[in-house]
Amino acid sequence: MAEARPSTPPVLATYGLTRNFGGLVAVRDVSIVLRQGELHAVIGPNGAGKTTLVNMLSGEIRPTAGRIELMGRDVAGAPSWRMTGLGVGRSFQRTNIFASLTVLENVRLAVQAVSASARHLLREVSRETVLIERAERALQHVGLADAAPRVAGVLSHGEQRQLEIAMALASGPKVLLLDEPLAGMGPEESQRMTALLKGLAREHALLLIEHDMDFVFAVADWMTVMAEGTVLAEGRPEAIRANTAVQDAYLGGHV
Amino acid sequence: MGRGDLALPPTTDRMDFPGLLAQLLNGVQYGLLLFLIASGLTLIFGVMGIINLAHGSLFMIGAYVAFLVARQWGSVWLALPVAVAAGIALGLVLERGLFRHFYAREHLDQVLLTFALILLFEEARSLLVGNDFYSVPVPSLLDFSVPITAGFSYSAYRFAVIGICLALALAMFWWIERTRMGAVIRAAAEKPEMVDVLGIDARRVHMAVFAIGTALALVAGVLAAPLYSVYPNMGDGFLIISFVVVVIGGLGSVSGAFWSALVIGLVDTLGKGYAPKLAGLAVYVLIRAAHMIPRGTSGLIGLGLAATLLAVLPLLVSPYYVELGTYALISAMLALSLQLLVGCTGLVSLGHAAFYGLAAYTVYLVTPASRGLSILVTLPLAVVVAGLAALVVGALSLRTRGFFFLMVTLAFGQMLFFLFHDTKLGGGTDGAFLARPLLSIFDWQLPLSRRQRPYAVYYVSLVLLAAMYLGLVLILRSLFGRVLEGIRVNEHRMQALGFDTYRYKLAAFTIAGMLAGVAGHMWAMHRGFVNPELIGWHRSAEALLMILLGGLTTLHGPILGALAYTALGEVAQLITERQLLVEGLVVLFVVIALPKGLSGIALPRILRRIAPADPAKATVAGAGPNG
Numbered sequence: 041m042a043e044a045r046p047s048t049p050p051v052l053a054t055y056g057l058t059r060n061f062g063g064l065v066a067v068r069d070v071s072i073v074l075r076q077g078e079l080h081a082v083i084g085p086n087g088a089g090k091t092t093l094v095n096m097l098s099g100e101i102r103p104t105a106g107r108i109e110l111m112g113r114d115v116a117g118a119p120s121w122r123m124t125g126l127g128v129g130r131s132f133q134r135t136n137i138f139a140s141l142t143v144l145e146n147v148r149l150a151v152q153a154v155s156a157s158a159r160h161l162l163r164e165v166s167r168e169t170v171l172i173e174r175a176e177r178a179l180q181h182v183g184l185a186d187a188a189p190r191v192a193g194v195l196s197h198g199e200q201r202q203l204e205i206a207m208a209l210a211s212g213p214k215v216l217l218l219d220e221p222l223a224g225m226g227p228e229e230s231q232r233m234t235a236l237l238k239g240l241a242r243e244h245a246l247l248l249i250e251h252d253m254d255f256v257f258a259v260a261d262w263m264t265v266m267a268e269g270t271v272l273a274e275g276r277p278e279a280i281r282a283n284t285a286v287q288d289a290y291l292g293g294h295v
Numbered sequence: 296m297g298r299g300d301l302a303l304p305p306t307t308d309r310m311d312f313p314g315l316l317a318q319l320l321n322g323v324q325y326g327l328l329l330f331l332i333a334s335g336l337t338l339i340f341g342v343m344g345i346i347n348l349a350h351g352s353l354f355m356i357g358a359y360v361a362f363l364v365a366r367q368w369g370s371v372w373l374a375l376p377v378a379v380a381a382g383i384a385l386g387l388v389l390e391r392g393l394f395r396h397f398y399a400r401e402h403l404d405q406v407l408l409t410f411a412l413i414l415l416f417e418e419a420r421s422l423l424v425g426n427d428f429y430s431v432p433v434p435s436l437l438d439f440s441v442p443i444t445a446g447f448s449y450s451a452y453r454f455a456v457i458g459i460c461l462a463l464a465l466a467m468f469w470w471i472e473r474t475r476m477g478a479v480i481r482a483a484a485e486k487p488e489m490v491d492v493l494g495i496d497a498r499r500v501h502m503a504v505f506a507i508g509t510a511l512a513l514v515a516g517v518l519a520a521p522l523y524s525v526y527p528n529m530g531d532g533f534l535i536i537s538f539v540v541v542v543i544g545g546l547g548s549v550s551g552a553f554w555s556a557l558v559i560g561l562v563d564t565l566g567k568g569y570a571p572k573l574a575g576l577a578v579y580v581l582i583r584a585a586h587m588i589p590r591g592t593s594g595l596i597g598l599g600l601a602a603t604l605l606a607v608l609p610l611l612v613s614p615y616y617v618e619l620g621t622y623a624l625i626s627a628m629l630a631l632s633l634q635l636l637v638g639c640t641g642l643v644s645l646g647h648a649a650f651y652g653l654a655a656y657t658v659y660l661v662t663p664a665s666r667g668l669s670i671l672v673t674l675p676l677a678v679v680v681a682g683l684a685a686l687v688v689g690a691l692s693l694r695t696r697g698f699f700f701l702m703v704t705l706a707f708g709q710m711l712f713f714l715f716h717d718t719k720l721g722g723g724t725d726g727a728f729l730a731r732p733l734l735s736i737f738d739w740q741l742p743l744s745r746r747q748r749p750y751a752v753y754y755v756s757l758v759l760l761a762a763m764y765l766g767l768v769l770i771l772r773s774l775f776g777r778v779l780e781g782i783r784v785n786e787h788r789m790q791a792l793g794f795d796t797y798r799y800k801l802a803a804f805t806i807a808g809m810l811a812g813v814a815g816h817m818w819a820m821h822r823g824f825v826n827p828e829l830i831g832w833h834r835s836a837e838a839l840l841m842i843l844l845g846g847l848t849t850l851h852g853p854i855l856g857a858l859a860y861t862a863l864g865e866v867a868q869l870i871t872e873r874q875l876l877v878e879g880l881v882v883l884f885v886v887i888a889l890p891k892g893l894s895g896i897a898l899p900r901i902l903r904r905i906a907p908a909d910p911a912k913a914t915v916a917g918a919g920p921n922g
Contacts, residue, residue: 100791119790120790120791121791121792121794121796122795124792124793132791136787136788136791137788138784141784145777149778149781149789149794150792152778153794161773162769162770162773162775163774164769165773207792211792
């Protein structure tokens with residue numbers, strides 16, 4: 041692990057992060073660093089604790105032990121709405137949107153969550169043009185601008201995944217946590233998403249969970265391999281590919 | 296709700312040892328009876344996810360079975376097999392005929408279904424037996440006292456009740472812990488989808504659970520009849536306490552229900568013995584402790600027409616109908632205020648009438664006997680009191696979700712109910728009259744004749760209702776309203792987006808409470824009379840019913856629903872004395888056939904164009920016990 045990493049400042053770091061569910065340790069002593077402008081991929085077999093790790097970073101789950109430092113400040117245990125306010129945006133493994141609302145409203149709510157002041161709370165929505173413009177920009181960013189007036193529930197699966205990312209982007213996060221953004225996508229949609237993620241990685245500290253190995257090795261700047269709740273290895277993709285422990289434990293014949 | 300007060304053996308004022316012993320035994324006996332009711336409730340909720348508010352009525356049916364059998368054949372013992380057989384049969388019929396179709400429905404539909412059953416059961420009881428109190432003799436075999444110490448003996452019948460309940464509890468445990476079906480039931484209570492995995496015919500399990508739960512409630516009623524007499528609505532008090540037992544014991548847990556029933560039986564009985572006034576409230580505080588542990592344009596035209604019609608109505612009809620119209624407008628305000636929670640935010644509260652009743656009581660309490668106060672004093676006061684109460688209740692109850700939220704709001708509502716029911720604060724059970732004249736502005740008494748007053752109250756109510764409607768329209772169009780909509784559709788996602796949803800829900804809850812306060816204030820002005828029924832959960836359920844009747848998705852729905860509901864009650868009264876019967880049947884019809892309410896049939900095409908295929912329904916249901 042003597043790999044040189046980009047020298048951009050760490051945005052989010054964990055120290056000894058641990059989470060138990062009853063007697064089961066889902067995540068044990070995980071220390072990782074997310075840096076500005078770096079695409080950090082977390083891989084590992086099912087049950088390795090990847091989603092639990094993301095859920096702790098996003099505030100959905102309280103860590104049992106350990107620290108989460110967001111720009112030097114310990115934020116472990118803060119609820120999800122506060123983490124979002126502090127600059128952590130996320131997408132969910134299973135599409136999690138407001139199915140009965142319009143695409144624009146889905147994103148507009150995301151913008152409102154972090155930027156509307158209490159004084160404006162009773163103002164009519166249509167007069168809050170700043171919020172709407174920002175939502176439209178986020179939709180443009182992910183290529184969904186044309187879908188804005190449609191009801192989110194009728195979008196294709198791939199479009200809903202894009203919407204998820206637009207919602208995460210809308211809050212203007214510093215850290216983006218994406219849980220399997222390619223899940224269930226066709227080849228064409230995957231390609232578009234890949235391009236999108238590469239672009240996002242330049243402006244954010246991006247953590248990605250993904251099962252598609254070809255994709256991960258193609259886009260990741262840095263990788264963490266998890267197994268049974270712990271970090272098995274970390275390093276640049278080339279180093280991970282060459283790591284025999286990783287090959288034995290996880291990658292199998294894939295590489 | 297004279298439960299427990301009627302037939303406790305005489306206790307001395309000084310609590311000596313025999314007195315304490317008697318209270319302890321009474322507590323155990325009461326707790327065990329509660330267990331028989333609560334175990335059925337908890338199983339039915341745990342396995343089927345149904346909140347059966349009619350469970351208290353089943354208990355009442357059992358008590359009346361005991362009364363009828365004893366009158367006919369002179370023996371209460373015969374009532375036991377009759378109750379078991381009738382209970383199983385009734386349970387099977389209810390499960391197959393009604394409840395089976397409601398497992399996947401929202402809590403609100405389930406609540407209203409079971410509320411309809413209460414109305415029907417009560418009406419059937421009234422038809423068959425009448426509305427009088429009856430005592431049921433203790434079986435002669437057990438009509439003696441068992442001497443315990445020199446100066447103290449205890450009723451043999453109560454011992455027998457304890458024995459029978461314990462035997463039934465043991466049989467339950469054996470069934471749940473040792474049989475294959477019991478294993479499925481335990482699994483289902485933990486994880487509903489497990490039942491399918493285990494490959495057991497879920498329908499058989501559902502039927503068995505419902506039949507046994509129903510039979511247990513009837514048996515409890517039979518056993519209770521000689522102790523507490525039989526009387527209308529006797530199931531109510533037992534139902535509420537049983538819900539407390541279920542929540543404290545843990546949903547779906549029979550052993551949890553057993554222990555919590557014992558604790559609550561003892562707390563309630565000892566509390567009544569030692570601090571009669573506080574006891575009623577004390578038990579409800581427990582519920583809190585327990586939950587800490589788990590943790591368009593065409594519309595505008597229609598609206599204008601309706602408003603015009605309501606405005607000219609008093610000129611066209613007799614004073615009687617003006618009064619009725621006022622009542623309908625007040626009900627509409629109550630339903631509209633609740634809609635902010637139910638239809639807009641997805642929060643189904645069963646305690647909303649508490650704020651309505653509290654506002655009415657506030658008017659009564661601040662109005663001096665000698666003269667009426669200005670509406671500019673009474674209205675803000677009533678609204679502030681209702682709002683503060685809602686703030687407190689909301690702050691405590693909004694940490695819970697779905698079923699728990701229903702139960703906690705219900706419990707808080709009943710706390711307030713008992714506060715006015717059991718103390719002399721507002722005239723106790725009978726209620727109290729306000730000093731007249733009531734309606735004045737500033738210090739200037741409106742020179743209203745007796746004939747003019749109803750018209751004034753009508754128009755003030757109409758103006759307030761219109762203001763409330765417009766206010767809510769503006770709220771729903773605001774950023775705040777959009778947050779509420781987001782919470783209704785997918786609260787979890789709102790949190791992930793960065794909304795502290797608790798604060799928004801609390802704000803909505805408080806506003807809804809204040810608006811209910813406006814309605815309650817006008818009720819006091821209208822009738823010049825307050826009583827505890829204003830606060831009770833029946834009124835809350837009625838308001839939910841009006842919303843469902845009118846439609847969940849709109850703001851005009853609750854108004855429509857309230858007018859329809861009032862008209863319905865009036866028509867029912869004209870054609871039959873059996874008003875509840877008609878209402879109950881209509882509720883059943885609406886819940887089963889019109890899940891979108893009246894507005895669902897009135898404007899289907901327009902609605903469909905505005906809101907294509909409504910996937911929100913599924914997400915609202917997602918706020919359920921497993922969501």
